Amino acid sequence: MPTARNAKGVDIVAYSQNGARVRLIQVKTLSNRDPVGLGKRLDDLIAEWMIIYVKFCRKEQRCFVLRTSEVKKLAVNLGENERASWWLSPKRYDTDAYEGDKGGWGRIGQGVP
Numbered sequence: 001m002p003t004a005r006n007a008k009g010v011d012i013v014a015y016s017q018n019g020a021r022v023r024l025i026q027v028k029t030l031s032n033r034d035p036v037g038l039g040k041r042l043d044d045l046i047a048e049w050m051i052i053y054v055k056f057c058r059k060e061q062r063c064f065v066l067r068t069s070e071v072k073k074l075a076v077n078l079g080e081n082e083r084a085s086w087w088l089s090p091k092r093y094d095t096d097a098y099e100g101d102k103g104g105w106g107r108i109g110q111g112v113p
Helices: 068-074
Strands: 012-015 022-030 036-039 049-054 062-067 086-088
Touching: 049 068, 062 068
Parallel strands: 022 049
Antiparallel strands: 012 022, 036 086, 049 062
C-alpha cells in the first residue's frame, strides 16, 4: 500500500517465491541529494531494509540500499531529549557500497530459494 508524507512503518513487503524468506523495506524518496529524516527515535525504524531514492522521477535518479542496522549506526541526532531528531546525511549513504546500480540491490537477495 503506498504511503504518504513519511508515514511510519513498512512500505514494501517482499518475499521469495516459496514464501520462506520475507524482507520488510522502508522507502525514502528525496527530490535532491539531501539528508534523510529518520524521526525522533531510531527504534521506530522497524523494517529490515531502507531504500533511499535521490532525485526521484528524474533522469539522473539514484538509489541506495542499506540495512536498517547500518542506517542506525550512521545516523546523527541533531536534538536532545524531547527535541531529538535523527538524520542520515548524504555523505554517509551516498557511497558505492550502498548504490543500487553498483550491487546494492543484490544485498536484499533473490526471489528464488
